[in-house]
Amino acid sequence: MAEVTADRLMEEFDLTLMNDEESVTYRSITTSDISRPGMEMAGFFTYYPAKRIQLLGKAEMSFYEQLPEEDQIDRMQRLCTYDTPAIILSRGIEAPDTLKQAADEVGVPVFSAEISTTRLSSKLTTYLESRLAPMTAMHGVLIDIYGIGVLITGSSGVGKSETALDLVRRGHRLVADDSVEIREEQDGVLVGRSPDLIRHLLEIRGLGIINVMTLFGAGSVRNEKRLGLAIDLEAWDQKKQYDRLGLDEDFIQIFETNLPKITVPVRPGRNLAVIIEVAAMNFRLKRMGINAAEQFSERLATVIEEGDHDND
Template structure:
């Protein structure tokens, strides 16, 4: 888990402008994804002031500040500029109050701005910070983007996960992570997977070693992160093992608070795992769009049984 993000990272990733305090960007860190919109603080109420949060001022806050006296506003701004306060952000291309500039300069806190509305910049900053500061879980596997479906390939070491990923890349799909997948929960229904920085774009193939997928296949063959939609578990074939043949044995794997659909595929000599996993991803997308081949088979079987039953009744009558 990333414990902090610098204000410099926030400026770069959410495209904020630096109004004042360029030299302070790397010295200020953000430890929470929550954003504060100071309202009661402008009235002098500081019994609960979330000083560790980025402070966002919009039209309402700046309009209220204009009605305050210089002395009162300067005193309030100095109270808001705590040692742990990372930055102030002004939305809608508004000019920051002079009192804020004075207080922020004294405390060496940067003042940032944007032309976006308060709601939009709040959403952008929250999404970025939640992704960076979220708790992470590392899983052994390979993550591939197949037709926009994030497929996490798991299985025992040596079962062929990386080789299968290489074939999928050759078929035009994109590698996200090999060997270790860093996963975090974006919201109640979404998991996001990415590669550890040390393994970015790299793939290990036994007998060859480490290969750089982006260098060999181009930038279109890799992706930095993707939502995890489906887990495919590669399992060595055994005559005693039970595998789903009709597609009606729904399995799930819980990661954090999210239940991810899971299928198990037997690994046996002669099976083209890349094509099978590609088809599994396409079938998952079809199910998501409302088409279920298993249900179609059940309906066809039901109709056939009914037709045979009616035929037998006619012959016996």
């Protein structure tokens, strides 16, 4: 899981620090949930979610301004804890001195943002869900083929990168080569991207490292893609029985999500790029309710049944 701190949010969302920078401690943000402390402004702190970012909008601050000075000081002191990662005021609202003083005492950064409260809350939640999602790294190649994120796996030297290069030449888009960072951003939603160090790069044995975006243009790459299908390349084994109809369903489990998987045997003369391209198109058809293998199986069953009737 990547770490997100309040100073990273300040850069990402162009926030303005309102209190004393020397007193601020940029703590880690551990949850994507955002709190709007309306009940807390009224004095109810029993279930105060102190570890969340506290977002103060026009409604909260209008209520705060109607409180007696003694209550104003009390609310801000109780709002600012050593666990609170940040307090953000939307719509360019100026932070009151009571908030600045209370925040400085415990090192909580107080920010101001120009956009509306609802929009800011939505943007913050989306960003934090992405950054704080569980993450793992897998050895393989991720390609966007006809809108399907295809994760190509297999043992080292089986031809994953060479196949990826052929797919890029056919108009598809490279996301990651060699190492794919995968995050579960929502239940059942896996998103893959490349580590920054090797983004847009392909390693081809005998040729070295090439920059796909430089060679083929910006349209040949993308920074991230949702995973839809895994294709495992393995050396052809004559003793192994491979699926010839496509009726068998196999999966690879990443976190709690089952990703559909196809095993493609590799041997000289097989055009892997075309096979993977067709596999992606066939996967799209299946999601649209068109399954060629099932249609063939139904036709075959009908023919066998009719043959049995004729024999009778």
